Amino acid sequence: MVKTVPMKKNYEFMRVYKRGKFFVGKFITLYVLKNDSAVNRLGITVSKKIGKSVKRNRIKRLVRENYRMFEAYTASGYDYVFVSRISETVPDFFDIRKEMKFLLKKLNVFDQEKWNCLKGC
RNA sequence: UGAGUAAGCCAGAUGAUCGCGUAUACAGUGCCGAAAGGCCGUAUAUGAGGAAAGUCCGGGCUCCACAGGGCAGGGUGCCGGGUAACUCCCGGUGAAGGCGACUUCAAGGAAAGUGCAACAGAGAUAUACCGCCGCGGGAUUUAGACGCGGGGACGGUUCUUGCGUCUCGCAGAUCGAGACGCAAGAACCGUCCCCGGAGUCCGGCCUCCGCGGUAAGGGUGGAAAGGUGAGGUAAGAGCUCACCAGCAGCAUGGCGACUUGCUGACUAUGUAAACCCCACCUGGAGCAACACCGUAUUAGGGACGAUAAAGUGGCCCGCUAGUCCCGGGUAGGUGGCUUGAACUGUACAGAAAUGUACAGUCUAGAUAGAUGAUCAUCGAAUACAGAACCCGGCUUAUAGGCUCACUCAUACA
RNA sequence: CGGGGUGUGGCUCAGUUUGGCUAGAGUGCUUGCUUGGGGUGCAAGAGGUCGCUGGUUCAAGUCCAGUCACUCCGA
Numbered sequence: 001m002v003k004t005v006p007m008k009k010n011y012e013f014m015r016v017y018k019r020g021k022f023f024v025g026k027f028i029t030l031y032v033l034k035n036d037s038a039v040n041r042l043g044i045t046v047s048k049k050i051g052k053s054v055k056r057n058r059i060k061r062l063v064r065e066n067y068r069m070f071e072a073y074t075a076s077g078y079d080y081v082f083v084s085r086i087s088e089t090v091p092d093f094f095d096i097r098k099e100m101k102f103l104l105k106k107l108n109v110f111d112q113e114k115w116n117c118l119k120g121c
Numbered sequence: 122u123g124a125g126u127a128a129g130c131c132a133g134a135u136g137a138u139c140g141c142g143u144a145u146a147c148a149g150u151g152c153c154g155a156a157a158g159g160c161c162g163u164a165u166a167u168g169a170g171g172a173a174a175g176u177c178c179g180g181g182c183u184c185c186a187c188a189g190g191g192c193a194g195g196g197u198g199c200c201g202g203g204u205a206a207c208u209c210c211c212g213g214u215g216a217a218g219g220c221g222a223c224u225u226c227a228a229g230g231a232a233a234g235u236g237c238a239a240c241a242g243a244g245a246u247a248u249a250c251c252g253c254c255g256c257g258g259g260a261u262u263u264a265g266a267c268g269c270g271g272g273g274a275c276g277g278u279u280c281u282u283g284c285g286u287c288u289c290g291c292a293g294a295u296c297g298a299g300a301c302g303c304a305a306g307a308a309c310c311g312u313c314c315c316c317g318g319a320g321u322c323c324g325g326c327c328u329c330c331g332c333g334g335u336a337a338g339g340g341u342g343g344a345a346a347g348g349u350g351a352g353g354u355a356a357g358a359g360c361u362c363a364c365c366a367g368c369a370g371c372a373u374g375g376c377g378a379c380u381u382g383c384u385g386a387c388u389a390u391g392u393a394a395a396c397c398c399c400a401c402c403u404g405g406a407g408c409a410a411c412a413c414c415g416u417a418u419u420a421g422g423g424a425c426g427a428u429a430a431a432g433u434g435g436c437c438c439g440c441u442a443g444u445c446c447c448g449g450g451u452a453g454g455u456g457g458c459u460u461g462a463a464c465u466g467u468a469c470a471g472a473a474a475u476g477u478a479c480a481g482u483c484u485a486g487a488u489a490g491a492u493g494a495u496c497a498u499c500g501a502a503u504a505c506a507g508a509a510c511c512c513g514g515c516u517u518a519u520a521g522g523c524u525c526a527c528u529c530a531u532a533c534a
Numbered sequence: 535c536g537g538g539g540u541g542u543g544g545c546u547c548a549g550u551u552u553g554g555c556u557a558g559a560g561u562g563c564u565u566g567c568u569u570g571g572g573g574u575g576c577a578a579g580a581g582g583u584c585g586c587u588g589g590u591u592c593a594a595g596u597c598c599a600g601u602c603a604c605u606c607c608g609a
Contacts, residue, residue: 008489044489052174054506061141061493068140069494093494 004071007043007079016043016081023106027091028063030103031081040074042067043081050084059084062096070100075109 007013020033035041044063046056063082074080082100091099104110 006489052506057507058493065140065494 004040004042004067007041007081012041012079013043013045013081016079020079020081021107023103024085025099025103027085027095027099028103029083029085030100030107031079031083032107032109033079035077035079040071040076041079043079045081045083047084047086049086055090058090062091062093063100066093066096066100069097070104070110073111073115074104075111078109 016031016033020031022029022031042064044060046059048056050056050059063084067080067082101110105112
C-alpha cells in the first residue's frame, strides 16, 4: 500500500472512536478521523464474537484487499477504522466491496471524479 | 448384489492478472544515518493442518530451588514388550457384547480396618415372623375301651303252678311218689343291643402357652450365605452323592498375566469413579521462560556547589530545585526461532509397536500477526478448520471421494 | 501460557458437603374467592430431559470421564 500505514495501538483506536465520524453498514462500520499527516492509517477490528480464527481472518483479508482496491480514490490524511458487525451470513468479496464504497461516499472521503474519470477513460 | 467389520489414503488441481510475509542475489551519484546498517525497487525461491483446535498427558529447552531420607499432596494400577518419556503404542491374558469378521473394558486388594446399603421385608450381615418337626402343659370337642345305673332281647340254671306220657305203690279207679316233655310265671347268671351319667385310660381334630430342632417353603428386595437333581431325615440342612460355580494347596504348560488336572475345606453380600491398604512414579514455574541493548522520564542512594538567583514563607532553618556518579529498569528493539527423538526412500532384525544401517532432502518463522481477490477449465469445488518455542501421544470437529483385506446373507455357475 | 468458577420452572437462587423422603423457596403465570371495579390479601393449580454425552452404582441433580457455553483471575 502506497500511502497507508497500519494502526496498532489501542489509544489510536480509542481516539478515532471518540472523536471521529462513523457510518454503519450491514456488515461493517467505518470510523473516519482526520489526522495531521500526509499518510492514511488503517485499522481493522474483528471481534471474537464473529467466530473462530478462520472466519475472523477471512473478514480481515477481505477488508484489507478491498481497501487496497479503493486506496487510490480515498482522501489522504485520514485514519480509517473498519469494525466488523455480527451477521448471520458470512459476507463475500463483492458484499464488502459494495458496502465499503457506499460508506466511503457517505462520509465524503471518496474521490468520485477520479473514479468516474478512470471508468470513463 | 446387499448389509457390515477393520486398516489406511486424499483434503481441490492447472493457468493468467493484481497483492502479502520470509530468505538470497542484484541495481540506483534514490531517501535516512557519522558508520554499521535500514527503507524503497527488481528478480528468483519458498510460504498453515489432519486435526495447526481442545490444552488432557508425556518429554526436550530455559530459569529458580536442592546434602541425604521420610511424611503429606498428586498421579498410575492384568501381563510382557516398545519408547527420551507417558494416562501413549504393539502383542497377549481374563471378562462383556456380536450369528460372524470383530469391538469394548479406570481390569490390584472387600479374608487389614472403618463407613454406607433409602423404601420394602420377619430378617440386610446377620435374623427366626409365618411355617415344618419333637417334647411338656392347659382348655374344649369327639370316638373307643374298662367300670356304674336303667331298659330290652336271647340263652342257661333253680323254684312254683297246670296239662300229658311213662314207671313204681294199690286188684283196679281215685289217689300218692318219681322221671321226662310242654306251657306260663318268678329269681339269678351270661352274652348282645340301646340309653344315661360322666369316673379312669388312650387316640384324633381345633386352639393356646412354653422349651428345643430346622432353614426346605412364603412374600420383599439390587442382594436373603452356593445352584440343579437324587438320597436321607421327626422335620430339615453339603448331612451324603452326581454335575456346575467359587476358594485354598499341589502339580503341569507359559518369562508372566493365566491355563489344564488332582486333592481338600464346605462358602466368603455389594460398594474402593466411599475413606483406605499395597506396589510404582512424582521439586516448582513456564518462550509474556530466559539472555542482551536500552531512549524519553524517573523511585532511591551518594558526592559537589551555593546561601547569589527561582518557588514555598512575614523572616531564618528546612524542603523543592542545580551539576555529576551509582543504580533498578519501563516503552521499544535483538536473540531465543527453527537441523529436528526431522522428512523421504531402500535394506536388514522383529509376530507387531519399533529399532539399526545406508543414501538423499532442507521443508513457514510471522510479531495486531503474512496465503487473499478476480477470471478461465475440470461432472461437482463443498466439510472441520489457521502455525506463534519445539516434539511424541490422546481427545474432540469433519463435506465428498478412493484403496486393500475380511465377515454374514441371498442368487447363479 | 497457566489457574479458578458457573450452568437447576419464565426470572433470581437453595439442594451437590455425607448418593436414597414426590428436586424446594421467592417472584412471575393461570383459576377461584374477597371488592361496586382495580390493587392488596386469601386459597388452589400448572410449569423441570437439573447444559449435553457416556460410565460407576441396586439407585446419580449429587461420584467419575469427555464435551459445549458463559465468566473471572495471573504472567
